[in-house]
Amino acid sequence: MKTITIAIDGFSSTGKSTIAKQIANTLGYVYVDSGAMYRAVTYYAMQNNFINTKTFNTADLIAALSKIEVSFKFNPELGYAEVYLNGNNVEQYIRTLEVSNLVSQVAAVPEVRAELVKIQKEIGKNKAVVMDGRDIGTVVFPDAELKLFMTATADTRALRRYNELKNRGEAISFEAVLENVKKRDHLDSTRKDSPLFKAEDAIEIDNSNATIQEQVDYILKLVNERTAV
Numbered sequence: 001m002k003t004i005t006i007a008i009d010g011f012s013s014t015g016k017s018t019i020a021k022q023i024a025n026t027l028g029y030v031y032v033d034s035g036a037m038y039r040a041v042t043y044y045a046m047q048n049n050f051i052n053t054k055t056f057n058t059a060d061l062i063a064a065l066s067k068i069e070v071s072f073k074f075n076p077e078l079g080y081a082e083v084y085l086n087g088n089n090v091e092q093y094i095r096t097l098e099v100s101n102l103v104s105q106v107a108a109v110p111e112v113r114a115e116l117v118k119i120q121k122e123i124g125k126n127k128a129v130v131m132d133g134r135d136i137g138t139v140v141f142p143d144a145e146l147k148l149f150m151t152a153t154a155d156t157r158a159l160r161r162y163n164e165l166k167n168r169g170e171a172i173s174f175e176a177v178l179e180n181v182k183k184r185d186h187l188d189s190t191r192k193d194s195p196l197f198k199a200e201d202a203i204e205i206d207n208s209n210a211t212i213q214e215q216v217d218y219i220l221k222l223v224n225e226r227t228a229v
Contacts, residue, residue, distance in 0.1 A: 001227050003029070003128035006219075007137035009196065010150030012100075012184045013157035015207060015215075016132040019150070021080045022216050024130040027223065032072065032123055034133030034140070035103075036083045037116050039094035040070045042106040044085060051102055062111045070119070097165060097172055100180055104187035107134070113193055135194040137202050145226050147202035148219065156208045157181050 006023065008016050017033050024031035041061075045051040050061045072081035073089075082091040093099070106112055113135075120140045124131060131140065137147035158178035165172050188196040198204060203222065207215055 004145035004223070004226055005124055005127050005141050005143075006130040006146045006148070006223065007141045007144040007199075007202075008130065008132035008148045008150060009134055009137050009199070009202065010132075010148075011152070011157065011188070011196070012181055013161040014150035014152050015160065015212065016150050018212060019215050019219065020130045020132040022212070023219055023223070025079065026216070026220065027130070028128075030123065030129045031081065032120065032129060032131040033081075033083070034116070034120055034131055034136060036072075036091075036094060037070045037119070038107040038112070039099050039103050040083050040085045040090055041068055041112055041116070042099050042103040043090055043094050044068050045106055046099070046102065051106065053101065056102075056105055058109055061106070061109065065111060065115050070116070095168070097170065097177065097180060100184070104184050104191070108187065108191040108193060110193045117194075134188055134196040137199040138197065139194045142199075146219075146222055147199050148222075149198040149202040149204045151204060151206050152208040154178065154181050154185065 006029070008020050010016050017035070020033070021031055023029070042051070045061050048064065050057045050064070069086050071084045073084055074081045082089055083094060084090065117140055120131060123129060124141060133140070137144055137149070155178065158174065158181045161181065162172065162174045162177040165177065205215060205218070
């Protein structure tokens with residue numbers, strides 16, 4: 001059976017990463033969370049005072065890109081790869097609402113996108129990869145054999161994210177999460193460099209009312225159709 005490239009794009013908190021991990025594990029493919037790469041760069045920018053809620057020194061971040069190394073290491077206990085920034089595990093730190101509130105600004109910087117897209121293309125050059133993000137099917141892998149576009153209502157996505165953050169012990173309101181979701185939707189869809197949009201040949205999946213297993217089963221069916229010899 002031949003291997004393919006699976007590109008999953010979509011809005012924030014549509015469960016792209018959860019679905020992508022399960023698909024990759026089932027197929028024995030490499031999984032890459034491209035959004036985590038942008039979150040790691042954002043976390044670096046925050047730690048070095050390049051960005052906060054009021055200011056963003058893009059010039060300093062661009063100058064520091066050569067010092068930023070983002071990598072993934074598989075954690076057998078968790079069953080998926082965690083994100084490392086310059087050799088340090090930052091998986092826990094990049095998932096906070098503080099990072100979520102700033103990541104779209106960092107992701108909009110052309111020099112940041114160019115650097116990370118180069119890494120992403122290299123990871124997927126031999127296929128057998130599942131990658132999720134905002135521009136995977138449109139920019140990173142425009143020739144992917146299977147492109148998916150995940151969506152759900154803003155309220156549904158905000159509730160998912162709210163529950164996730166609460167389970168981690170973060171004191172946050174649903175209203176704040178909903179505001180963040182809507183803000184990110186706008187920034188991701190209107191940025192000049194690689195804006196979020198559905199590729200013409202992508203299959204749209206509205207998972208507002210779909211279970212994870214229903215989505216996995218459907219996607220695996222699509223994979224089988226494209227890998228059958």
